[in-house]
Amino acid sequence: WWAACHGHSHPKLVAAAKKQATTMSHVMFGGLTHRPAIELAEKLLKLAGPGFDAIFYSDSGSVSVEVAIKMALQYQQAKGHPERTRLATWRGGYHGDTRAPMTVCDPEGGMHSLWTGQWTPQVFADKPPARGATEEERARYLAHFDSLIDDSVAGIIIEPVVQGAGGMRFHDHELLVGLRKLCDKHGILLIADEIATGFGRAGDLFTTQAAGVVPDIMCLGKALTGGYMTLSATLTTRHVAETISNGAAGCFMHGPTFMGNPLACAVADASLALLAENRWQAQVSAIEAQLKQELLPLAALPKVADVRVLGAIGVVEMREPVDVAELQRGFVERGVWIRPFGKLIYLMPPYIIEAEQLSRLTAAVAAAAR
Numbered sequence: 001w002w003a004a005c006h007g008h009s010h011p012k013l014v015a016a017a018k019k020q021a022t023t024m025s026h027v028m029f030g031g032l033t034h035r036p037a038i039e040l041a042e043k044l045l046k047l048a049g050p051g052f053d054a055i056f057y058s059d060s061g062s063v064s065v066e067v068a069i070k071m072a073l074q075y076q077q078a079k080g081h082p083e084r085t086r087l088a089t090w091r092g093g094y095h096g097d098t099r100a101p102m103t104v105c106d107p108e109g110g111m112h113s114l115w116t117g118q119w120t121p122q123v124f125a126d127k128p129p130a131r132g133a134t135e136e137e138r139a140r141y142l143a144h145f146d147s148l149i150d151d152s153v154a155g156i157i158i159e160p161v162v163q164g165a166g167g168m169r170f171h172d173h174e175l176l177v178g179l180r181k182l183c184d185k186h187g188i189l190l191i192a193d194e195i196a197t198g199f200g201r202a203g204d205l206f207t208t209q210a211a212g213v214v215p216d217i218m219c220l221g222k223a224l225t226g227g228y229m230t231l232s233a234t235l236t237t238r239h240v241a242e243t244i245s246n247g248a249a250g251c252f253m254h255g256p257t258f259m260g261n262p263l264a265c266a267v268a269d270a271s272l273a274l275l276a277e278n279r280w281q282a283q284v285s286a287i288e289a290q291l292k293q294e295l296l297p298l299a300a301l302p303k304v305a306d307v308r309v310l311g312a313i314g315v316v317e318m319r320e321p322v323d324v325a326e327l328q329r330g331f332v333e334r335g336v337w338i339r340p341f342g343k344l345i346y347l348m349p350p351y352i353i354e355a356e357q358l359s360r361l362t363a364a365v366a367a368a369a370r
């Protein structure tokens with residue numbers, strides 16, 4: 001599920017976990033630090049590129065989004081804008097299952113509708129135009145988004161380029177440039193949730209980086225440890241970090257017990273070292289080419305509404321919701337595990353998958369789509 005980019009039981013990741021387990025398994029970051037967290041931070045900041053200077057580690061993707069939202073609110077408080085308490089986002093998004101992330105998930109889809117009326121609604125723009133939109137369509141969309149931002153908004157949070165669990169929709173990198181401009185214009189923060197897209201999944205190491213955009217806050221998780229254990233990181237700029245630390249609270253007010261767990265940091269470090277060997281680009285391009293070749297023709301089938309591929313993500317959208325239980329029986333009979341939801345049958349294989357194995361998956365998807 002987006003996470004196991006190097007597959008299971010990679011010897012280098014296993015070795016990193018073993019070595020760290022025999023050295024020091026965990027210590028709370030209460031006035032202490034440790035080498036695995038520092039070394040990982042240095043690597044991550046370098047990979048994320050100029051603009052990012054600070055990292056906050058936490059336990060899962062959802063918590064890293066909680067942290068990002070809290071950072072944005074604490075930043076606005078420190079700037080003398082306590083009235084800026086809401087987030088703006090677009091419909092069709094997904095940011096996790098804990099409370100603050102749920103408030104910025106799609107307001108109608110998923111579980112969100114269960115909680116209507118129980119919290120202050122966030123600001124929701126329409127779904128972004130699908131990838132391949134014209135400049136004019138993008139400009140019209142950004143003007144619509146702009147018109148919704150008022151003095152109650154602290155920041156914009158989005159999944160850049162790929163809206164994942166909210167519908168597997170793709171949009172143009174250029175929209176991110178437009179959102180960056182909106183944030184600068186209104187004095188609000190841009191939060192990029194790259195938990196699903198980070199580390200090459202959508203064809204670039206980070207989609208924001210590929211768009212030439214530096215968000216104020218970026219959330220990473222899932223493939224950060226190669227999917228071995230749970231760890232997330234919320235990256236931010238020196239400006240945001242220092243503004244928060246110079247505010248009344250004196251620091252960012254969050255301190256999870258297992259923050260920066262050394263075992264997870266050591267495995268993440270080894271995973272980044274594998275990515276740095278730079279095979280992922282060729283692997284992801286090969287997966288993309290094969291997914292296009294084997295999935296795009298399914299668009300001609302009567303029950304198929306759309307097929308889209310980006311990086312190592314392949315999506316077949318059916319016209320009607322699928323019978324998940326029935327499809328899964330067929331998948332298991334073919335010896336594959338694919339988990340459709342709603343109208344979507346989708347694949348995001350590990351980068352190490354072999355062409356034959358991927359063909360087995362696409363053949364199972366084709367059979368289901370037929």
Ligand code: PMP
Nearest residue numbers: 060061062094095096164195196
């Ligand atoms: N944000 C995005 C974009 C995600 O795809 C997910 C996980 N599906 C999350 C946040 C939540 O991460 P976790 O499941 O690790 O809490």
